[in-house]
Structures are given as structure tokens and as C-alpha cells.
Amino acid sequence: MNQNRGKKRITVYDTTLRDGAQGEGIHFSTQDKLSYVKRIEEMGSLYVEAGWPGANPKDDNFFQLLREQNFPTVRIAAFGSTCKVGESPENSDILLKLLASGAQTITIFGKAWDLHVRDVLRTNSEENLRLIRESVSFLAQQGREVFFDAEHFFDGFKENPDYALKCISAALEAGAAISILCDTNGGSLPADIARGVEAVKREFAPQELGIHVHNDSGLAVANSLVAVEAGVTQVQGTWNGFGERCGNANLSTLIPLLQIKGNYSVVSESALLKITPFSRFVAELSNAPFDEKQPYVGRSAFAHKAGMHVDAILKNQRTFEHMDPAEVGNERRILISDQAGKANILERLQRFVPDILKEDPRVEKAMLEIKELENNGFQFEAAEGSLDLLMVRILNGFTSPFEVLDYHVWSDPLRGELDSVAVVKVKVGEETVQIASEGNGPVNALDTALRQALAGFFPILEQSELVNYKVRVLDGSRGTEAIVRVIIDTRLGHEVWGTIGVSKNILKASAQALLDALNWTIWKFEGAREVTD
């Protein structure tokens, strides 16, 4: 059954690889970009703006690769500008390279704000209209689909509405398939967007229009929604909201918002289910931090911490969830923290023993143990691996298959690289192994030594990798004698889990977190992982 039937269709134009890459700290290699396009095929029919041909050799090379391969469900767009002041399109290096890219869709931007015409192009209004008209017309005559980005449309419309509309008119008359109204500086309010879109609709209906906004006022998603409500049918944006300054409209938010809340048809139902993992994939590809608080797709988006919320959720999920997390491929998480109650813990134990009852003494036991640990500075909401290990221990499902007999660390920070050495001694069954290992800093040396000592016995450990390491000083007012909390995230395949250690000694806290990570990997992925009740 197609749940999109009968709904108004909105097209997504994805500029992650171009405008997204203009964000601070965002870089994609050619190989990254290729992985991106391959993977985004799953997300259904989308426009993907692949780069600016001629801007750098990397982008040219990428368009070449795209020509050699076939991506049936993705429509590749090349991005560039109009020809230059005083230039004719036939002689424009910019336009010729756009054609040479082979992209079937070409998006060019032109100035729609007279301030830019005067101060940046340093020409007159008529010449700017000529650049738009002749550039669009030249590309359209070559049989390409031409999109016109009306740069700074909303700022221009505010200061000189007639001229802003003339720029749109020039592009459309010259054969642009769609004109995209841009809030390039991100300073417009929803009311400005509505006014601008409505004016263009009045003048050019039933012409199809697009929206491209930035998040400088924290309104990129709202402004895109307002534009769609005012009649725009193409939304431009980037995954995770990457982009220049505060970023572009965030597709990870906007797509579910339009489809689920707004009742538009944007992507297929199956693509919607992949939005959570895809957003995370894009962050990993660009090596940018993933915002876990992101609406819809963040790890915290459906995470409940307050005990009263958890209690209510278990009675009726609508009480504290605005939608079903599964619709976007995300999941509910019940956090165990000092704000949690018995309901949170029961829910966790039931993952291992589904029919355990609230009255079972082990529920009380787990709660007391967790409260005790929390009083000592443990905090399980970001350490679900340690939490589950505790749960299976209490359910009698687990004892560690190894023992750490001893470990020491020696550090000489003035020595440069590999300035630390760790020595560990572990016992597995009847066998005892002692290993020494160097590292950058004492924690890294210890980590390396422990893994080396155990990987021979438990080969699964070689498949897992440590993906994150966090340290927090609890009540730092006791200075360097303060208690330290370490959280480590480990990945195996698609699964990521956190483990925790707490101590006055940062090495000991790190060792605890690390040992939990190793134990949980072994329990979960190697050998019997049944809890016999």
C-alpha cells in the first residue's frame, strides 16, 4: 500500500556535497562522494548536487566518475554561476565546464538583490538581468534541465521587490525549469518567507518553485515549511544541516517533518525508515560530530530520562512521544539516571528475561545496585553496555571469562611520541599472560596492552573497535584529586555501545570502562548469550 497516494508531492534537492561541504570542518574526498551517491540511491528519487565543475580538479574528476557509472534513481546536478559581467555565454568558461560535466541538470545562481549587483558585481541592473537571461537560455538550448537559484532573493525582495521579481522573470522566460528562492544569509523570518513566496506565486503561477534557506536565525526548517505551505514544491537542504556558517535546512529533520507532520509525499515509506542510519552515515563520512539531540534521527530524540516520563510512557507511549520512533528507523531509549524509577529498570531487565515481574527480588536488587553506583558517580545513560552487563550479572547470566591480575603504567611526557608504557598481567582459565605495550599517553598504552593480552583468547575482540573516549571530572572542586568518570564507546558491525568507569585514578576508571567493553563484546558476540531464568 502506498501511503503517499493522494498527497501533494515535494521534491528534495540535496546539496550536502556542495553547500554542505562549505561548512566549517566538512570535507569529502572523491571516494567519499562516490560512496555517498551509491548509498543515497536507497533514499529514493532525489536530486543530488554533486559539485561545481571547474571550481577545482576534484570536482571535475568526480563528474567524470559519475559519467562512467549508472545511478538510476539519483538525478545528478552540477552547480555553478551565470557567466561574468561583459561576457557572452558562448565564451563563458563557467558555463562550458558545466556543460562538459555531463550532468543532465544544471543549477546556476544569479544575483536577485540589487545591493549585490552594485557592490559585488559592480555593474548595472540591466547587465545582471542579461547575465541571468542569456546564461539560462544558453544551457537550456543545449537540452539541459536548468534550475535557477535566485541568490539573496528574500533580502532583495525586502529592499527592491520589483527588481527581485524581474530577476526571476528573466530566468523563467529564458527557459529555467524551476526558480529557487534563496535566503542565502539566513536572516529572514517566517513572515518574510511567506510574503516573498506569495508574491512570486502571484506573478508566475502555476510555475514550479524551490526554496533554499540557511539557519542563521535557527529558523531554516520552519522557513522551509512555511515556503512549502505557501506553494513551493522543491526543498533544498543538506543532511544533518551541514553548510556555510550555521548550515542549511536540515533534511534529516525536514523530510520526516513534511512527510509525517505535514502530510506531504516526499520520499518512499522505505526511505523514511532509513533516515536515522543514513544521517549517521553522512556524519561519519564527513568525519563531523553527529548531533545526538537532532530531531527524529538523534540518539536522544526518543530517550526518556525523568522517572515520571518513563512511568507515563509505559502506560501509553503517546504521553511523551510525539510519534513512533520506528517510523524513521529510530528507537525509544529509557535512560537510567538519578531521575529514573523502577519502571526504567524493569523495562531493561525484560530485554533479557521477558516475563520477569515487577515484584521479582532481582528488580529491587538491580535498582539498589544502580542507585549505589550512581551515588559513587556512575551514570548509565550513556553507558548501556555497562548497564546491560550489570543486568545479566544480576540475572546470573554472566561471569567474566578472564581476570586482570595486575597492571602498571609508566609515563615520561617530555619524551615525545609513545611516551608511555603499560604492563598488564591477565589470567584466562589456567593460562597467565603478561604483556607490555607503548602508547601516546598512559591511557592509550593501557588500552593497547589490555587488548593485546586478550585478543589471542577472544578473537572477536579484533573485530570490535573503540570509537569514542570521553572523560569528565566529577565535582572538580577537589582539584586533581577529584573523581573522574570515563565513558568509552565501542563498535562492532552496526552496533555501538557505551561502557563506564569511575575512580580517583583516571587509569583505573579507563581500565574499568575498557574491561566492561571487552566483557560485553565477548558475552554478546561470542559464546552462549542466553540468560537462563
Added chain:
Amino acid sequence: MNQNRGKKRITVYDTTLRDGAQGEGIHFSTQDKLSYVKRIEEMGSLYVEAGWPGANPKDDNFFQLLREQNFPTVRIAAFGSTCKVGESPENSDILLKLLASGAQTITIFGKAWDLHVRDVLRTNSEENLRLIRESVSFLAQQGREVFFDAEHFFDGFKENPDYALKCISAALEAGAAISILCDTNGGSLPADIARGVEAVKREFAPQELGIHVHNDSGLAVANSLVAVEAGVTQVQGTWNGFGERCGNANLSTLIPLLQIKGNYSVVSESALLKITPFSRFVAELSNAPFDEKQPYVGRSAFAHKAGMHVDAILKNQRTFEHMDPAEVGNERRILISDQAGKANILERLQRFVPDILKEDPRVEKAMLEIKELENNGFQFEAAEGSLDLLMVRILNGFTSPFEVLDYHVWSDPLRGELDSVAVVKVKVGEETVQIASEGNGPVNALDTALRQALAGFFPILEQSELVNYKVRVLDGSRGTEAIVRVIIDTRLGHEVWGTIGVSKNILKASAQALLDALNWTIWKFEGAREVTD
């Protein structure tokens, strides 16, 4: 000149310490909360929701501390709920603890969605109205200012508008000063918010109203704006948007948005200038990552990467900046060649050499050095001691009176207390001293050894004390090999200052921060602290 004159006044109600603390990974110690309240005094007249008395001993203790001190410009609010089903207010533990907190303003939430009344409270509609009416009335009769949070107002209004309005009516008739309309689940669209607020205004005007929304649809800022435009005068939110799930309305965005774009009077001009450093301070305090892409206050908010943008900006800053970053205490950054920030650095240098000119080569030198350090992970916002030390070094006013020739640390974490030993060798003048010292953990051992080695030469060091120690792992995705940033706060008399160290080795980072702290203490409080220009 008061630039707010004649503008409509909007009050800010700050729930960072309560709803913000319900965000995943956010924790404030009692000491953190006290620092917060002290610092937020600078931000002008605001309501600060300090916690839920009775929910845990930590919150009770904090209200006690607040009673003992005086914060003339901050209005402290205590948060809680109505009394329970079947309970009378006089016997309500919740309400009695709210009174005992001593807070002059008390905010209680009650159910405004009949689904919650039925499925969570498991009572009837009349009883819920009684809870609201009697709880508000009881608190108001004790002379407190009572705010009523109408929990889930917008969801309730959608499904049963009459009942949602009756809940508001019950609170207002019982003496609530303000009723706050809550989008607790964060699923409402701007049009839902407008409809709800307008209905309440129609029924209860000229009653003052508030708005409290969550960001589950990426619309918290837009929804707050819509509510204000519809007539609400109190906005609730959290700094950096901390809070349950996807967080609350972000005050760091909302305050500048309302004041600069929306033309409302929210905070003083001088408070607006402090918004950027204050937002960062809150993130540091909670040890949560600071979103550098945040509108207005992020490091990237006015950072220009694309060459064409930079070129245009230099012709006219309006071309790619929606406002002047200085209005919110932020600055433009040009990611290729930095001309910005010079004014800030000049201001800092002038603290030591008042008549230094912008053209002085040392201004350029300081800027380049700071930029280089920032690229390597240093961050001086919370480390003004290290920053000033750098300034006086560049002004030729300082060379360290001691030299650390060597240091080593040995740690044996399974040994229990005092599990680590540090050996340091320092040279002061012609004298060399070697000291070994035990500690809890390697960092504490190193700290103790360095202080012992130097205190004999510089007695002032015995008067200074280390009051805070924070560790942050930068880019933790490289696991235990990641770069670590340490910030240490030192106090001498009434003065507290931060110093910083960055390294792959946590000991080295800690030693750097510690040595800056010692050097700054010696320079500032012992011997000649003149900069001779």
C-alpha cells in the same frame, strides 16, 4: 541611550538548571549550579528555575544555599507538580517542600490533556481540575508568585479544546500569575501553536501568558516566536537548547532573534553583548559539547569559508552577514586569512599596555599565535589566565622564573589509595630540586610534586588553591589516542582564573595547565608585575 525603549517587553524564564538537566548527558553539581546563578546575574533580570525541591537531596541543598546568599537581579523559581490524586494540598509533600524551598516564585505543572488525566493520573476530569485549582490556590495564599505550566496544552487543545481551556481557567481563577502553554512533546507545528495561543487569548485576555516548547520537530525556536507574535509575554527555554530528548527552546538563539530581528525588548543591550561567552560558559559548566554551528553564538555562525563570500564580505559586510556579529558578542571569522578578532586582542593587550596601537606588530603576532593554538585545540574562553600569560609574554613582560627539567609518573591502580608516584626535577636560578610525591591517580601525584618543588621558592603558591579541574576529549573518535584538553581553575583570595593545556597525553595537558596556573600566580601576585613598554 536605552535602545529597548518603546518596544514590547518579553520576560525570559530560564529552565536550564531543571529541564535542561533532564537532557541526556547533562549534569550540574551543586557547585556548578551556584556558579551558574552567580554568573547569570550579569545577564540581567531573568527568572531562573533552580530545581525541584524534594526530588532529591541535591536540589534541597541548593535551595538552602540560595537562601543564604543574595542575588538581587535574579528571580529564583522552584519547580514541582500539583498535589496528587485524592490528596489535599495541606497534606501534599510536594507542595510543602516547594514552600520550604523559600523560593518566591513557584512553578507547578498540571495536566491539560485529557489523555494524561485518563492514562497517567487514572482519574476523572473533575479531579484533575481540583488538583490544579487547589494546588495553585494553596500556594498563592502563602503569598508566593505562582506560575502554572499547562503540560501538553497544545496536544490537549487539539484533541479536547474545551477541557484544555478549563485547565487554564482553573489555574487562573485560583490565583496563578501566569499560565504557561507547553508543547511538552515537541510535536506541534507553528500553526498549532498560533491556534492554541489565540484561543487562550480570546478567552482570558488581558491575562499574561507564557510559552514552553521542545524541539522534537526542529521548530522550538520558530514555535516560541509564533507564540510571542500571538501575544505571549514569557518565554521559557534553556541555554544551548539543553533539555529532555531533543531539548527545549534555545535561549542562545531565541533572545537575539526576538530582540534583534523581532524588535522586542528582552534583555539589556549589555546582556546581549555577553550572550556568546555566556552560552559557552554554560556548555563548559555542564561539560556538554558546544554546538559551534549554533546561530548567533557558535564559532562558525559568522565564519566564511567560500572564497566568493569572503571577497563579497570585504566589499560590503551585509552581502553575507545577516547582522553584525558584535551585537551578540561574537565575531566574524574568515577561515582563510583572518582580519577579524584583532579588536578583541587589542582590547586584551591594552589591559597591560594601555596605549598600544592597532598597528603595533605585537597585535598581529598575538593574533597569529592564538589562531595557531586554537587550531590545535586550545580555547581561551574559559582560560583567561593562560590567555593573559600569552599576552604578557608577547609584550616581553614575562619569562618563567623556573624551568621543569624532567617529570615522570608511575601508576599502580590496583594498589588502593595513593596509587601513583610522580618525580619532578625543576631549576630555579642556579638551584635544581628533585622531588617525588605520591597521589591518588597520576595527575594528582604530578600536581602535588610540582607544587612541592616550587613552593619553597615562591611562597605565594601556598596561598593559591586549585578549585576546579576539567578534562575534555577533543575528537574522541580516535579513541584513547585522542587529544585531551585540560582546564584548571585556580583561586587566590577573591580571584579565580582558568588555565589550559592540550596534548595527546593527559599528564602533559595537565602539567601545561598547572604550570600556567603557577606562572600566572607568581607573575600577578609576587614580584614586579609591570609591563615595561
